[in-house]
Amino acid sequence: MLESASVARRPRASLALVLCVAVFAADPSNAAAPAPVEGKRAVLASAHPLATEAGREILAAGGNAVDAAVAVSFALSVVEPWSSGLGGGAFAVVHMGGETRTFDMREMAPAAATRDMFADPAKPGAPIPGASTSTAKAAGIPGLVRGMAGLHASYGRLPFEAVVAPALRLAHDGFPVSRRLRDAIAQVGPQMNADAQRVFMPRGVVPAVGERLVQADLAATLERIAKTRGEDFYLGETASELVRSVTAAGGIWTAKDLAGYFWKEREPVRGAFRGFDVVSMGPPSSGGLLLVQMLGVVERMDSGRKATEGWNGADRLHRLAETMKRAFAMRAIGLADPDYVPVDHERFIGKAAMDGLAKAVGAARRATPAAAISKLKVTGGERTHTTHFEIVTAEGDGVAVTQTVNLWFGNAQVAGRTGVVLNNEMDDFATLPGVPNAFGLVGDEGNAVAAGKRPLSSMTPTLVLKDGKVVGAFGSPGGSRIISTTFQVLLHVIVDGMDPSEALAAPRIHHQWMPDVLEVERFLLSPETRRELEKRGHHIEERGRMGNAMAIWRRDDGQGGVLEGAADPRGEGSALGL
Numbered sequence: 001m002l003e004s005a006s007v008a009r010r011p012r013a014s015l016a017l018v019l020c021v022a023v024f025a026a027d028p029s030n031a032a033a034p035a036p037v038e039g040k041r042a043v044l045a046s047a048h049p050l051a052t053e054a055g056r057e058i059l060a061a062g063g064n065a066v067d068a069a070v071a072v073s074f075a076l077s078v079v080e081p082w083s084s085g086l087g088g089g090a091f092a093v094v095h096m097g098g099e100t101r102t103f104d105m106r107e108m109a110p111a112a113a114t115r116d117m118f119a120d121p122a123k124p125g126a127p128i129p130g131a132s133t134s135t136a137k138a139a140g141i142p143g144l145v146r147g148m149a150g151l152h153a154s155y156g157r158l159p160f161e162a163v164v165a166p167a168l169r170l171a172h173d174g175f176p177v178s179r180r181l182r183d184a185i186a187q188v189g190p191q192m193n194a195d196a197q198r199v200f201m202p203r204g205v206v207p208a209v210g211e212r213l214v215q216a217d218l219a220a221t222l223e224r225i226a227k228t229r230g231e232d233f234y235l236g237e238t239a240s241e242l243v244r245s246v247t248a249a250g251g252i253w254t255a256k257d258l259a260g261y262f263w264k265e266r267e268p269v270r271g272a273f274r275g276f277d278v279v280s281m282g283p284p285s286s287g288g289l290l291l292v293q294m295l296g297v298v299e300r301m302d303s304g305r306k307a308t309e310g311w312n313g314a315d316r317l318h319r320l321a322e323t324m325k326r327a328f329a330m331r332a333i334g335l336a337d338p339d340y341v342p343v344d345h346e347r348f349i350g351k352a353a354m355d356g357l358a359k360a361v362g363a364a365r366r367a368t369p370a371a372a373i374s375k376l377k378v379t380g381g382e383r384t385h386t387t388h389f390e391i392v393t394a395e396g397d398g399v400a401v402t403q404t405v406n407l408w409f410g411n412a413q414v415a416g417r418t419g420v421v422l423n424n425e426m427d428d429f430a431t432l433p434g435v436p437n438a439f440g441l442v443g444d445e446g447n448a449v450a451a452g453k454r455p456l457s458s459m460t461p462t463l464v465l466k467d468g469k470v471v472g473a474f475g476s477p478g479g480s481r482i483i484s485t486t487f488q489v490l491l492h493v494i495v496d497g498m499d500p501s502e503a504l505a506a507p508r509i510h511h512q513w514m515p516d517v518l519e520v521e522r523f524l525l526s527p528e529t530r531r532e533l534e535k536r537g538h539h540i541e542e543r544g545r546m547g548n549a550m551a552i553w554r555r556d557d558g559q560g561g562v563l564e565g566a567a568d569p570r571g572e573g574s575a576l577g578l
C-alpha cells in the first residue's frame with residue numbers, strides 16, 4: 001500500500017484528509033517543514049492530490065514510472081484544467097532501464113501562422129493587445145496527447161486504456177473543486193467563451209470549494225483517446241470538433257495541422273554538478289541550458305567546496321542574482337526551436353562560456369545594471385501557470401514532466417463539445433521580436449512566429465543521476481520563474497543539505513535580467529541582508545509565492561538509500577511513497 005511517511009503514523013482517514021495531512025501537517029520532529037514522504041519502491045509528487053493518487057494507483061497495479069507518469073499527466077488535465085491539459089503541450093525527461101531520453105510534446109504553430117500575425121497593422125512595431133493570449137489564434141497545435149501516447153508506446157507496461165482510466169473516471173464522476181480551481185475560475189471565468197463557462201461554471205456562477213465538478217464532454221474525449229491510443233484527438237471525431245470550433249472562433253487550425261502534429265525526441269541537456277549528473281530539457285525549452293549553465297557558474301565560484309555562507313545570506317543571494325540575470329540575458333538571444341534556428345549549446349554550457357560567466361559574476365562586487373549586460377530594451381509583467389510532476393523508483397528509473405496550456409486556462413476557450421481547454425502558447429514566441437511576452441520575457445528574431453515552429457519555453461523538468469541511476473527529480477511551474485525555482489530547490493538539496501520538503505519550503509528569489517529587479521519572496525530577507533543587498537545596488541521588490549515545485553531525492557541512509565519526496569507548500573499538491 002502507498003502511504004506518505006506522516007500518514008503512516010496516523011489512523012486511516014478519508015483520502016482527501018490523508019493527502020491533506022501528507023502535505024500540510026508539520027512533523028513535530030521538524031519545526032522547519034513537514035517531513036518529506038518516504039518510499040522504498042517509488043516516490044511521486046504532483047500539484048494535485050488526485051493526480052498523485054492516479055499515479056499511485058497505476059504503480060500499485062504493476063505499472064512502471066512511465067505508466068504512472070502518463071496517468072498523472074491525463075489526471076492533471078482533468079483536475080488542474082487551468083494549468084495544463086489535452087489542449088496544451090509538455091516536455092518529459094525520462095530515464096528508464098539505463099537509457100535517458102527527452103520528449104518534446106510542445107505545441108506547433110499552425111501552417112497558416114506568420115511572423116506578423118500578432119502585429120497591429122495600424123501601429124507599426126506594436127502588437128495587437130491580447131491577440132497572442134486571448135484569441136483563437138493564440139492556440140498552437142497541441143502536443144500533449146500524441147506525446148504522452150508516444151512516451152507510453154516507448155516504455156509503458158500497462159495497456160494505454162488502463163493509464164487513461166483514472167483521468168476518465170475523474171472527468172466522468174467529477175471531483176471536489178479545490179481552492180486553486182475556484183480561484184482560477186473566479187479570475188478567468190468572465191473572459192471564458194460560452195463552452196468554457198458551461199464546463200467550469202455549470203450553474204452560471206463560480207463553483208464553491210468542495211462542489212463536485214463533472215466534465216462530461218472531456219470524459220467522452222478521454223474515452224475516444226483511450227480507445228485509439230490518442231489518435232482520435234488528431235484524426236477522428238475530436239479532431240473535427242477541435243478544427244470546427246477553433247475556426248468558428250476566428251482561429252487558423254486545419255485538419256492537416258492536427259493530423260501532422262508530431263512529438264519529437266530531443267538531445268538531453270547534460271551537466272555535472274558536485275559529482276552528480278544533471279539531465280534536463282533542451283531547446284525548444286530554454287530551461288535545461290539555463291539551469292546547467294547556472295549550476296556550472298555556481299560550482300566554479302565555490303570551487304566545488306561546500307558553500308560557507310548561509311543559503312539566505314547576502315553573499316549567496318547576490319551571487320545567485322548576478323548568475324540569473326546573465327543567464328536570462330542570454331536567453332533572449334539565439335534561443336528558439338532548433339529545427340528552425342541552430343542553437344549553439346556551447347555558447348550556454350561550454351566550458352569557456354561558464355568559465356567566463358563565473359569570472360564576471362565573481363568580479364561583480366555590486367549589482368550589475370541590466371543595461372550593462374545586454375543592450376536589448378524591454379519591460380514586462382509577470383504571470384503564473386503550468387504544472388510539474390515527477391516519479392522516481394528504487395531501480396533508478398525516473399520521469400520528470402512539466403506540462404502547460406500557458407496562462408491560466410490558456411486562451412480561456414473550450415473547444416466546442418470536446419471539453420478541451422485551448423492553450424495560448426503562441427504568446428511564448430517573440431510575437432514581435434524585442435517585445436516582452438506575458439512573463440516579461442523577450443526574444444529575438446530566432447523565436448519569431450513561423451508555420452510549424454515550436455515556441456521557446458522555460459519549462460525545466462530535470463533528473464539528477466548518480467552512477468547511472470536517478471537519485472533526484474526537480475521542476476516547477478511559474479513562467480520565467482520555473483528556471484530560477486528549479487535552480488534554487490536543486491541547490492538547497494545538493495549544496496545546503498536540505499531534504500526535499502525543506503528545500504521546497506525555503507523562500508526564493510528571481511532575477512530575469514529585465515525588468516532589472518531582484519524579486520524576493522516575503523520573509524526571506526532579514527533587515528540586515530536586505531540592507532546589504534541594497535547597498536550593493538540591487539533593486540529589491542517583494543513578491544508573493546513563486547512557483548509550485550516538486551522535489552524527490554534519494555537520501556543516503558547507509559543501507560542503499562531511501563527515496564524522499566515532497567510537494568511545494570505554496571500549492572495544494574502532494575507526494576506519495578510506495
Ligand code: GLY
Nearest residue numbers: 404406457458459
Ligand atoms: N508557457 C510557458 C513556458 O513554456 O515556459
